[in-house]
Amino acid sequence: MKKVIPSVFAVQANASSTVYQSELRCVIVTVSNIPFIVTPSPPPKTSHVKVVKLKIKTSMSLKDNKMKLEKAKIMMKESVHLLPAKVRPAHVENPPGHSQRPGETRRDDEQQQKNLNGCQTKLSDDNYVVALNGKISTSLSLENDYGTIVKQVSNFMYGDAGGVSGTESFTMLLFALVAIIGWTEAGYYGTVFSHTTKDVQGNTFTVVRRVKLTCSSCAEIESWWSSTDKIEEISGEWCLKERTQKFTGWSFNYYSNRWDTPAWINNRNGVSSGRFRITYELRKRSDINRPNSSPQTGIIPLIRVPSNCQRDINLLTFDPDGDNVQCRYGSNPSEYECYNCTAPSVLSLSSACSLSFSPTNSSNEGSYAVQLMMEDFPRWSITLTHYNGSTYSWRPSNFMSRIPVQFVFKVDPAAPSCTAGEYLPRFLPPTPEHGAQFFIDLNEKIEISIRAEATQSVITGIQFSGPFNMAKSSSGSEYFTLRWTPSVIDDEESHPICFAVQATTFHSDYNYSS
Incomplete structure (x- = not known):
């Protein structure tokens, strides 16, 4: 058999x-x-x-x-430069013929909003590449709190770095970009x-x-x-x-x-x-x-x-x-x-x-x-x-x-x-x-x-x-x-x-x- x-x-x-x-x-x-x-x-x-x-x-x-x-990974390449977004304030307007009452100008907290979308330079559907005025070729990964990072990069980009050194500022911004892009x-x-x-x-x-x-x-x-x-x-x-x-x-x-x-x-x-x-x-x-x-x-x-x-x-x-x-x-x-x-x-x-x-x-x-x-x-x-x-x-x-x-x-x-x-x-x-x-x-x-x-x-x-x-x-x-x-x-x-x-x-x- x-x-x-x-x-x-x-x-x-x-x-x-x-x-x-x-x-x-x-x-x-x-x-x-x-x-x-x-x-x-x-x-x-x-x-x-x-x-x-x-x-x-x-x-x-x-x-x-x-x-x-999740951990973000980014490859920094040569000759791609970062342009920060402008501060975009809230506006308060009156129509023609209806002037604002004296002393009544409205000021909202939204005037301090900062749009960070300019942090991204999109080269393809799958890859985001940025650089900071120099020849950088390194791969980084990071896992951190997104809100804290954004506030740090926001302070750096808009002139309130809190007294940190240039090297510390550069590192702060670099890691913030990694988080944003990832x-x-x-x-x-x-x-x-x-x-x-x-x-x-x-x-x-x-x-x-x-x-x-x-x-x-x-x-x-x-x-x-x-x-x-x-x-x-x-x-x-x-x-x-x-x-x-x-x-x-x-x-x-x-x-x-x-x-x-x-x-x-x-x-x-x-x-x-x-x-x-x-x-x-x-x-x-x-x-x-x-x-x-x-x-x-x-x-x-x-x-x-x-x-x-x-x-x-x-x-x-x-x-x-x-x-x-x-x-x-x-x-x-x-x-x-x-x-x-x-x-x-x-x-x-x-x-x-x-x-x-x-x-x-x-x-x-x-x-x-x-x-x-x-x-x-x-x-x-x-x-x-x-x-x-x-x-x-x-x-x-x-x-x-x-x-x-x-x-x-x-x-x-x-x-x-x-x-x-x-x-x-x-x-x-x-x-x-x-x-x-x-x-x-x-x-x-x-x-x-x-x-x-x-x-x-x-x-x-x-x-x-x-x-x-x-x-x-x-x-x-x-x-x-x-x-x-x-x-x-x-x-x-x-x-x-x-x-x-x-x-x-x-x-x-x-x-x-x-």
Whole structure:
């Protein structure tokens, strides 16, 4: 009998995963101890508000993950020189014919921002090469704290080296460059700006300005815009932080701020540098007897959809003054609406702030930079009164304020099915509907319960944008809760909260060889 010798096979397993995201939902939470809200006239209306309380027991709190820096490697070559970026201050402007009140020049901390994007000289898609006025040929690696390094290189580049020697400064800058250039997927993910006016006292009032900023890491944001509070961080992807500023003593006038941003993450529509602008119309309105507040909206930093699935993204368009809210793509670099203004070819935008994605082929997969301007318009003709008593007629075709809404839209590989609830997560009750509004008192906790299902994938978490001290928790893989207790600065304001659930499928590919 012939002996059979079994063949010997080597088996290699390659694991991979696919991510699916639910639709975006946003709600608005209004904080007030006032028992009624007055809407613009005509006709004047008063609607009594009922406090909504949502109390659900949860367990299994989620922990924030910290981004880990991988070792960066760089080869320094001859004759490539480093040109630091210029300091780009914030600007405060007035329209023609509306001069600034004497002694009222605004000075924001943002005037000290330093854009370090000039530290990179890109020679190819995979290699960054820099040098410092000399013949350097060495290979270096470094693992260190990104935020500390950026502050050090910032001080060196802008003349505040703190008394260190030339050799120490050179070493500091060299190692800072290694960290910056070795940063994986570094870049800007977008901004949402808003402002609310309140506490009107005669001819003065308070303005609360909120800016939500997203970059690939929290340290990257802090190096660009200091004194921010973390809202949400997705390890290895993005960090969302907020800066809240309260200005008192402003007068009935018109103001504008503008900023340059770090470079956008790599995107298909070729947007490299970024910028944004916010316009405040703070003359007294005749319909509400106070200055205007901007629309309140929100977005999570990264919206994703499979390339073969239809998806509509309806932005939240809540306006505290009851104005008509419209959206358009940023189109004017000189007005700081954008720097590179190419709109995503895969998205269509309606003036009602709805973005629509239609199925496309795989060649269009990838990330896109979305740069929108959101504007509010009065619903009828009103009169604006300047602090000096002069008046201006304002028609429904005249915008009141402009705010930037910027984020990343990613087209993922095709899904096996586009039916919500299979691979793509589907929301279930008691998840609030998109656009729902809640009213709470100051210092009262709100708990928003969210439930989702996906029968062919595994729900892995929830991503949200909201107030910086909002907490998320989960109770099982399909149940989530967002909790928030407002503080004094949040009173008399409406706060947007947006969220999406994410699911994953895991694949194992086996390669056999004899």
